[in-house]
Amino acid sequence: DAKTTQPPSMDCAEGRAANLPCNHSTISGNEYVYWYRQIHSQGPQYIIHGLKNNETNEMASLIITEDRKSSTLILPHATLRDTAVYYCIVRPQYGNQFYFGTGTSLTVIP
Amino acid sequence: GAGVSQSPSNKVTEKGKDVELRCDPISGHTALYWYRQSLGQGLEFLIYFQGNSAPDKSGLPSDRFSAERTGGSVSTLTIQRTQQEDSAVYLCASSFDRVMNTEAFFGQGTRLTVV
Numbered sequence: 258d259a260k261t262t263q264p265p266s267m268d269c270a271e272g273r274a275a276n277l278p279c280n281h282s283t284i285s286g287n288e289y290v291y292w293y294r295q296i297h298s299q300g301p302q303y304i305i306h307g308l309k310n311n312e313t314n315e316m317a318s319l320i321i322t323e324d325r326k327s328s329t330l331i332l333p334h335a336t337l338r339d340t341a342v343y344y345c346i347v348r349p350q351y352g353n354q355f356y357f358g359t360g361t362s363l364t365v366i367p
Numbered sequence: 368g369a370g371v372s373q374s375p376s377n378k379v380t381e382k383g384k385d386v387e388l389r390c391d392p393i394s395g396h397t398a399l400y401w402y403r404q405s406l407g408q409g410l411e412f413l414i415y416f417q418g419n420s421a422p423d424k425s426g427l428p429s430d431r432f433s434a435e436r437t438g439g440s441v442s443t444l445t446i447q448r449t450q451q452e453d454s455a456v457y458l459c460a461s462s463f464d465r466v467m468n469t470e471a472f473f474g475q476g477t478r479l480t481v482v
Contacts, residue, residue, distance in 0.1 A: 299475060300371075300458050300460075300473030300474055301410065301458070301473045303470040303471065303472065306469070306470060344409075344410075353415070353423075354412050354426070355400065355412075355460075357402070358409065
């Protein structure tokens with residue numbers, strides 16, 4: 258039970274910001290939002306996670322709405338190497354497995 | 368090594384044979400996860416180990432599948448009497464799974480082909 262809804266696919270022009278939405282309207286108070294990506298034929302790679310505040314690291318930014326029912330992952334300057342399937346996951350901070358849904362297939366176009 | 372290591376990277380086996388897949392987690396990580404991914408599909412949760420707690424086996428698809436984690440470190444996933452539908456990439460991940468250190472890191476997987 259993935260508990261998240263993502264668009265199946267998106268395109269983004271190289272060098273532009275990629276904004277990937279995720280709906281998690283049934284998120285509980287103790288659940289965090291995690292983002293992973295999977296490049297073809299590789300294991301999933303952790304990107305970022307957060308509870309209610311916006312987060313930023315060297316890979317991406319995570320914007321969570323005030324009601325926490327949705328979030329957006331932002332890749333500020335997409336490159337061809339960012340082409341991958343992006344998974345949005347909600348999970349208690351620890352003590353449970355990660356449920357992966359179907360994700361968003363992002364294609365960065367030259 | 369610094370990352371999660373899985374072996375073998377590829378395994379071809381005959382239908383009906385047993386197979387063992389190995390996962391070496393990142394040193395010190397208390398949580399260990401097994402997933403499988405069939406061709407073109409998403410990740411399917413199999414089993415989760417956390418410290419000395421009883422593992423969460425709710426994702427194992429049948430009693431032909433089992434896993435153990437010895438000494439809180441290395442884990443082995445065993446598939447008995449393999450079937451063709453067991454063909455998939457089997458992924459292992461590990462994490463500290465404590466406050467402020469909860470992200471899981473994945474290995475590159477074992478590609479299992481049952482012929």
